Amino acid sequence: MKSLPETLPDETNALQKMVLDYQSTVDQLQEKLKWYEEQFCLFQHQRFGASSEKCPDQMELFNEAESILDSLKQDDSDLEETISYQRKKPGRKPLSKHIPREVVRYELPEAERVCECGHALHEAGEDKSEQLEIIPAQIKVIEHVQVKYGCREIGIG
Known part of the structure; x- marks a missing residue:
C-alpha cells in the first residue's frame, strides 16, 4: 500500500497517524x-541436531567402562583358558552310500606331469566333491575327483 506524494494529506495530524499505523x-x-x-x-535443530545424546557427558560413561575393561584384561592376561570341547566342523552331511555313484576323475596328461625343475610330478592327494544329480525315475551321485600333483625334489605338494 504505497502512498504517492499527491495522495498524502496536508494535515500534520493525519500524517502522524499514518506514520504511527505504519510503525x-x-x-x-x-x-x-x-x-x-x-x-x-x-x-533445523530437530532435523539435523543431536537427537540421541541427552547429556553432553554421556559419552564419558563408555570411556569409564573401557578403562575398567582394560584393567581387567591386564589382570586376566596371566590366566589362560583351556578349551575342553571341540567345535563341530562346518559342512554338509555326506550323501548316502547306498546311492549309485559315477566317478569322474580329472588327471593331467603324462606330458604335463613335469615340474618346472624337470623332475616328474607324483600324486600328492585328491580333492573330492559330490554332486547329487536327480534324473526323474533315477538318482545317482557323481563324484568328482581332482588329482593334485607335487614335486618330491623341490618339496611342493
Missing part, C-alpha cells in the same frame, strides 16, 4: 519474522 505494522511484521526464524531454527 505498528512494521513492529507486528518484525515480531512475526522473529517467530518464523525461531521456528525455522527449532525445526
Whole structure:
C-alpha cells in the first residue's frame, strides 16, 4: 500500500497517524519474522541436531567402562583358558552310500606331469566333491575327483 506524494494529506495530524499505523505494522511484521526464524531454527535443530545424546557427558560413561575393561584384561592376561570341547566342523552331511555313484576323475596328461625343475610330478592327494544329480525315475551321485600333483625334489605338494 504505497502512498504517492499527491495522495498524502496536508494535515500534520493525519500524517502522524499514518506514520504511527505504519510503525505498528512494521513492529507486528518484525515480531512475526522473529517467530518464523525461531521456528525455522527449532525445526533445523530437530532435523539435523543431536537427537540421541541427552547429556553432553554421556559419552564419558563408555570411556569409564573401557578403562575398567582394560584393567581387567591386564589382570586376566596371566590366566589362560583351556578349551575342553571341540567345535563341530562346518559342512554338509555326506550323501548316502547306498546311492549309485559315477566317478569322474580329472588327471593331467603324462606330458604335463613335469615340474618346472624337470623332475616328474607324483600324486600328492585328491580333492573330492559330490554332486547329487536327480534324473526323474533315477538318482545317482557323481563324484568328482581332482588329482593334485607335487614335486618330491623341490618339496611342493
